[in-house]
Amino acid sequence: MNKLLLGRYINGNSLIHRMDPRSKLALSFYFIGIIFLANNWQTYLLLIAFTFLGVLLSKIKLSFFIRGIIPLVWLILFTVLLQVFFTNGGHVFWHWGPFTLSKYGLVNGVYVFFRFVLIIVMSTLLTLTTSPLEISDAMESLLKPLKYLKVPVYEISLMLSIALRFVPTLMDETAKIMNAQRSRGVNFGEGSLVEQVKAVIPILIPLFVSSFNRAEDLATAMEARGYKGGEGRTKFRVHVWKLRDTMTIIAFAVLTIALIILKN
Incomplete structure (x- = not known):
């Protein structure tokens, strides 16, 4: 874990x-x-x-x-x-x-x-x-006075909430990719500095691809549910x-x- x-x-x-x-x-x-x-x-x-x-x-x-x-x-x-x-x-x-x-x-x-x-x-x-949702609500509430300065408070709190929510998800994804690469014979932490940097590349590429796919799926799901920003939204x-x-x-x-x- x-x-x-x-x-x-x-x-x-x-x-x-x-x-x-x-x-x-x-x-x-x-x-x-x-x-x-x-x-x-x-x-x-x-x-x-x-x-x-x-x-x-x-x-x-x-x-x-x-x-x-x-x-x-x-x-x-x-x-x-x-x-x-x-x-x-x-x-x-x-x-x-x-x-x-x-x-x-x-x-x-x-x-x-x-x-x-x-x-x-x-x-x-x-x-x-x-919970990440509660942290997002708290940030939006505490930053609310900045709305008068035309600061997109709701969007900022939403982005930080999503980022915080997906940190453990990305770390779990990294662990899965590393285990998959180890099963293919990749050795992490061994060899010279250049070899160790090269060993990281097989992790970064699939992790970036997975992150962009996850972001696109999240954006599609939000649009399908009629998300149009924070203006006029009520609080559940x-x-x-x-x-x-x-x-x-x-x-x-x-x-x-x-x-x-x-x-x-």
Whole structure:
């Protein structure tokens, strides 16, 4: 099974599932912003505890969130190593050419690692507890003021919703194509860099063909159902703001105040 969880939704009846998708989407972006307020172990410990509480309230197994981190582990490690060896400050443990291993670099690398993990976990929490259709409705609602500036809000939210919905589908399609190519004797990840690049070509061509065919079928289906854009369309799913959404906003406000107090 594909490990990438972006765009996957797990049906449930937890407190997080029942929240208004508008509040979940807005608070997810807000959380990413306030992460940068943390600059010591106390603030990061507070953010970790807050995120872990959200995972518990979602009633989704922790293994799902770990699976969401694994595909991006190399990107995280690469970014952490850049911070560790190219950040100067404090006691210097090792130095060679442009590379420096210092106390400040190690501390900054640890902070960057936790920052990445927290962002991934919070983003995964959003997608696992909110269906793509709900995310699309939330985006359209939050971007609604831009309609006065002639921005095609409905079309933008629809495109992002379709893209998010088909990410796991395309990844599953990639896995099937790779298995088919392996059965024909193609070795991925072996040989020189040029050979590895050549091995990717048998994947890209059928994947592009399949993607364009899927897009054409989707467009034909939408036209057959009389789709003519968002103007004049009524809403089948009506979202209602409830007390739990207000209480969650208050919790995030308390978190922000605590981060400001605890930060250096």
